[in-house]
Amino acid sequence: GDSVTQMEGPVTLSEEAFLTINCTYTATGYPSLFWYVQYPGEGLQLLLKATKADDKGSNKGFEATYRKETTSFHLEKGSVQVSDSAVYFCALSDRGNQFYFGTGTSLTVIP
């Protein structure tokens, strides 16, 4: 069945460091891929998405490219800020009905 595997956390970085959170997926069809973020005490919010191979999603300085050949959708940011501290979830959806989420990666950015 469809599934998502993402990098184990927690991740701790200094402000302005480069961030990569790895995500790989397994799907029988041609899924859409998402990154959601959950700030402390809040619900999940969509960070970015990509709907087909080679698409790049971007938002708030975060980027992820849909790589069909490696079944990956790694999240990157060139310079993290303290305000980026949150839990990040990679997810896929096939036909928009059921979403499959990874286990989440906790990011802490220290000044």
Place this chain on the structure above:
Amino acid sequence: DAGVTQSPTHLIKTRGQQVTLRCSPKSGHDTVSWYQQALGQGPQFIFQYYEEEERQRGNFPDRFSGHQFPNYSSELNVNALLLGDSALYLCASSRSTGRAEKLFFGSGTQLSVL
């Protein structure tokens, strides 16, 4: 524009009891999905409602049931509660048109079963 609203925010029950959680979708959305998020885990799909019917279901027992009303709001019911049902229950809404519709999540109901 109100987003997805859930009630209550917190709930404490004992084993064997029954619970009902409520969700109002974002304005303009007609599809409601429910997810269970255990501590330290990603959300797990319970089921999805569209046009007042269950459209798809995840790997959850029949103790978990739901309902969608004509105004698109939804309820999640869990019977015969187990300790393992303790989790954050998230409601997400979306539009039924097209694929890759993003989900909008509520802040969740934290259920504790003692």
